[in-house]
Amino acid sequence: MNSSPIHSRATKPRTPKHKRPHTSIHPGVGAIPHKEGTSFRVWAPHAETVAVIGSFNEWEERGVDLISEEGGFWSVLVPEAKEGDHYKFRISRDGQTLIKVDPRARLIDPETGNGVIYKDSFDWGDEAWETPSLNEAVIYELHVGTFGGRKNGDTGTFREVIRRLPYLKDLGVNVIELMPPTEYPGETSWGYNPCHPFAVEATYGGPDELKFLIREAHRNGIAVLLDVVYNHFGPDNLDLWQFDGWSEDGMGGIYFYNDWRAETPWGHTRPDYGREEVRxxxxxxxxxxxxxxxxxxxxxxxxxxxxxxxxxxHHESVDLPEGWQVLQWINKDLKLHSHRTLSIAEDLGSNEALTAWVDDGGAGFDSQWDASFVHPLRAVLEGPDDDARDPGAMISAIIPSFAGDVFRRVIYSESHDEVANGKQRLVSEIDPENPASVWAQRRSLQAAGVVLTSPGVPMIFQGQEFLEDGWFDDHEALHWEKARLFRGIRLAYRDLIGLRRNLSGLTKGLTGQYVDVFHRNHEGKVLAWHRWHEGGPRDSTVIVLNLSHVSHDFYELVLPAEGEWKVRFNADWSGYSPDFGDADLTVIEARREETGYPAVTGGLQLPPYALVILSQD
Structure with a gap:
């Protein structure tokens, strides 16, 4: 994490003008172009001198001096500097000279590593867009570098994601979540090692291409969430490290804690949440x-x-109250921008305070990833032994582990973490020898069904809708040929997503707050639950799950209401896979019977590893 060298490319010569510099009258930190030149402002409280060098002055070593301001900031207006020019800061302290990239650079040139003066002039058009409510959202997590496919080994780009927006729209998802799009060192990465937090990864296409993707996603009815990393930076190729030359005990300097609090699993680069400028x-x-x-x-x-x-x-872990305050401040300001702006936490501790309102002492997130869903779900479905499958463990996934709004949790069977780090795609865990086997198809489809019918915000990970196997590798593109090979499974996902979003108007209960797991048969391995919003026809929705390879010709259930219950989804349909049995499931008649107490009973056929969804007209 040394100071970065100067890199330059051939530029059109310009005569430098050595006028007396003065502080910039323009607000804002970073390099901000205006009609009279570019305003540069940077925070370097321990610097003795700060200058800006770049293509606008032919990388003249002297550069243009910045003038000291209050609070450790330095600024200058450079008339010669314009949009597209490359630049860096030259910082002097205690006899050492550091060449640093602007901490707020919006664009980094991939060939030279220089900051590039960027002007926000993107044309959003006449955008009329409203983010979907959480109870209607279905999230698709994707990694830009692998989602778009690789030609000759090249990293995927925002443009290739745009090309596949019609595919995502047809699938039915209405939210995409991009793994971190910020600049990272090297050619490939998951993105969780940001080295320039304000810059968009140039190999993906840079800032304008990301804006283009978001605009086109909105035009296709798809919201966009961005993954951000504030628990650490880097640690490699990190110009923030000892930015102005100051540090304590060899630690990171002004942007980081300089004591034991700096330590994270990814390096000693935790931001100093207690410092106003870092916050x-x-x-x-x-x-x-x-x-x-x-x-x-x-x-x-x-x-x-x-x-x-x-x-x-961790038993040695201690609270960082200033970190909690940063979360509160960010989430409160996000809501001030728009009450529909979404903020989702990956904490994996089922901590209700994370999704409590800031005014009530909470962190102010709208929702959080729920590890108490994915882990029991996968544990039940991965193993080969039906006798070991515990419907009760599945109940612990279906029922939210914390009180309140059920959509304050994001639920999934696959995510980037759950299909790497020693773990694989669900189909590969189910059948390592043949991830496309009928058993892998059936049980992975069951997992998708549980995700899309349980209370919470459902999320799927790129490729699981066409049985992508193995583990997630940022060097390997999605195998899009499987989208054609397993188009039936993809159709099943589309049908499930349509029911989850109530696109046909027949399953409103799946967008509701209420759930009742009303049937559990441990010996028979059958589970059934009821979802509803207000209740009644086209609202109350029943989901039946057979966790065994043993079929049931006529399985009797106590249903929420009498009358006809129509099958809205049957996972055994041969249209989803030629390996399936095509069970004849259309209508179940529920009748009220006097059996000591009033009960509405109905029966249906349950194929092996069945997933059946019912509702009334």
């Missing part, structure tokens, strides 16, 4: 994605390492 840096970054890029919200990575020193699950 402002993080808050401004969060608001940039919403205000400038028109993103619909943020997913915040590993929040437990923002609020606690070693995460929530």
């Amino acid at each position: 402002q840096y993080l808050r401004d970054n969060a608001l940039m994605w919403i205000e400038e890029f028109h993103a619909d919200g943020l997913r915040m990575d590993a929040v437990s390492y923002i609020r606690r020193s070693k995460g929530h699950d």
Whole structure:
């Protein structure tokens, strides 16, 4: 993490003008172009001198001096500097000279590593867009570098994601969540090692291409969430490290804690949440994605390492109250921008305070990833032994583990973390020898059905809708040929998503707050639950799950109401897979019977590993 060298490319010569510099009258931190030149402002409280060098002065070593301001900031207006020019800061302290990239650079040139003066002039057109409510949202998590496919090994781009927006629209998802799009070192990455937090990854296409993606997604009825990383930066190729030359005990300097609090699993680069300028840096970054890029919200990575020193699950972990305050400030300001702006935490501790209102002492997130859903779900479905499958464990996934709004949790069977780090795609865990086997198809489809019918905000990970196998690797593109090979499974996902969003108007209960697991048969491995919003026809929705390879010719259930219950989804349909049995399921008649107490009973056929969804007209 040394200071970065100067890199230059051939530029058109311009005669430098050595006029006496003066502070910039323009607000804002970073390099901001105006008609009379570019305003440069940077925070370097321990610097003795700061200058800006770049293509606008032919990388003259002297550069243009910035003038000291209050609070450790330095600024200058450079008339010669314009949009597209490359630049860096030259910082002097205690006899050392550091060449640093602007901490707020919006664009980094991939060939030279220089900051590039960027002007926000993107044409959003006549955008009329409203972010979907959480109870109607279905999230699709994707990694830009692998989602678009690789030609000759090249990293995927925003443009290739745009090309596949019609595919996502047809699938039915209405929210995409991009794994971090910020600049990272090297050619490939998951994105969770940001080295320039304000810059969009150039190999993906840079800031304008991200804006283009968001605009086109909105035109296709799809919201965009961006993954952000505030628990650490880097740690590699990190110009923020000892930015102005000051540090304590060899630690990171002004942007980081300089004691034991700096330590994270990813390096000693935890931001100093107690320092006003660092808090402002993080808050401004969060608001940039919403205000400038028109993103619909943020997913915040590993929040437990923002609020606690070693995460929530470590016995030596201690609270970082200033980290909690940063979360509150960011979330409160996101809501001030728009009450529909979404903020989602990855904390994995089922901490109700994360989704409590800021005014009530909570962190102010709208929802949080729920590990208490995915882990029991996968544990029930992965193993080969039906006798070991516990419907009770599945209930612990279906019923939210914390009180309140059920959509304050995001539920999933696959995510980037759950299909890597020693774990694989669900189909590969179910059948490592043949991930496309009928059993892998059936049980992975059951998992999708549970995700899309349980209370919570459902999320799927790129490719699971066409049985992508193995583990997630940022060097390997999605195998899009499987989307054609397993188009039936993809159709099943589309049908499930349509029911979850109530697109046919027949399953409103799946968007509602209420759930009742009304049937559990441990010996027979059958589970059934009821979802509803207000109740009644086209609202009350019943889901029946057979967790065994043993079929039931006539399985009797006590249903919520008498009359005809129509099958809205049958996972055994041969249209989803030629390997399925095509059980004849259309209508179940529920009759009221006097059996000591009033009961409405009905029966249906349950194929092996069945997933059946019912509602009334």
